Amino acid sequence: MQTRRLGASGLRVSSVALGTMTWGRDTDEHEAAEQLKVFLDAGGTLLDTAATYSGGMAEEVIGGLLGTVAERDELLLCSKAGVRDGRVDASRGALLDGLDATLKRLGTDHLDVWLVQAPDPGTPLEETVSALRHAVDSGRTRYVGLANHPAWQTARAATLLECGPGLSPGLSPGLAAVQMEFSLLQRGIERELLPGARALGAGVLAWSPLGRGVLSGKYRRSVPADSRAASPHLRGFVEPYLTDGSRSVVEAVVTAADGLGRAPVEVALAWVRDTPGVSSAVVGARTPAQLRGSLAAVDLELPEQIRDALDEITAPVLGYPERR
Known part of the structure; x- marks a missing residue:
């Protein structure tokens, strides 16, 4: 599997x-262990999780696999904080407490990448950024x-990280992702x-590149009984994309995949993975078999004509002020 720099940072991912949203709930420890083996065998390094995934159980499962299925230095660990008890809280105390709890569940003394999971309108961005800086320091x-986070908050956070109180740009941790x-x-x-x-030098980690599995x-024909859309706690996650527009x-x-002799998941994943600015595409799977299906896209490079056709069919509507 190809490795890439995370934006302008020196970290290669x-x-x-491999996403772990279902680990500890829909994916048990044995299936998670098999997924991790499959991922490592394919050359994967970046493991994505969050304190909210399965109420912290995903991180606990990962912690149980470190030192058994994989050594800590074989993996890059990315986790997220800022949401607890069903509400957003990106205050300095909540973030740092959440980070400490994450490290305890994972059984490690550091993360490779730590992200604030969602914008918090109740906390000044300066306070949130101060927690990020302290975590690095x-x-x-x-x-x-x-x-x-929206683009304006991303740009503001990058500025605060680069030129915070007492910092010069050369001494700042920077917004890596x-x-x-x-x-x-x-x-x-x-x-x-x-x-x-891309202008800020932050690498994009693209989650749900398979359109939440759709x-x-x-x-296409029905909702499989063992799918996320049939799951009581994941149905709402998938349903927004079960529309007539999505079907087209x-x-x-599917047509592109048929023409290439590949599976639809491979085409969808390759399109996201190779978009300029994307450092890594985060795929989650309930079973090892599903993961193998996604990782089959490792060697797929979409022909320009197919990529252009998919671009045209799905292009977002741009208007003022993005385009005049």
Whole structure:
């Protein structure tokens, strides 16, 4: 698997990351262990998790696999904080307490990448950024970033990190990463966030590159009983993309896949992975078999004509002020 720099930082990450949202709930410890083996065998290095995933159980599962299935130095660990008890709290105390709890569950003394999971309108961005800076200064994480924040907050946070009180740009930790949803069904980041991140030197970690599983084509005829859309706690996550508009995109992906002799998930993943500015595409799977299906895209480079066709079919609407 190809490795890439995370934005302008010196950290190199695998072009596909393994997401763990279902670990500890829909994916048990044995299946998680098998997934991690499959991922490592494919050359993957970046493991993505969050304190909220399965109420912290995902991090506990990962902690149990470190030293058994994988050594700590074989993996790059990315986790997120800022949401607890179902509400957003990106205050300095909440973030740092959350980071300490994450490290305890993972059984490690540091993360490689630590992200604020969501914007907090109740906390000044300056306070949130101060927690990111302190986390780097204290050695609890190597790199920091934001997840699911709009472009203006991303730019403001990058500025604060670069030129905070008592800092010069050469001494700042910098904004290394932004994690955003990005797929052929969700291209909103192309309006401002993606070009902004590239200008700021932040690498994009694209979550749900398979359109929350819809681009696999599994929902073309019905909702499979063992799918996320049939799960009580994940149904609401998938349903926004089970629309007539989404179906036309899915059919285009299926047609492209048929023409290439590949699976739809491979086409959808390759399209996201190779978009300029994307450092890694984060794929999650409930089972090892599903993960193997996604990782089959490692050697797929989409022909220019197919990429152009998918671009045209799914292009986001741009207007003022992004385009005049």
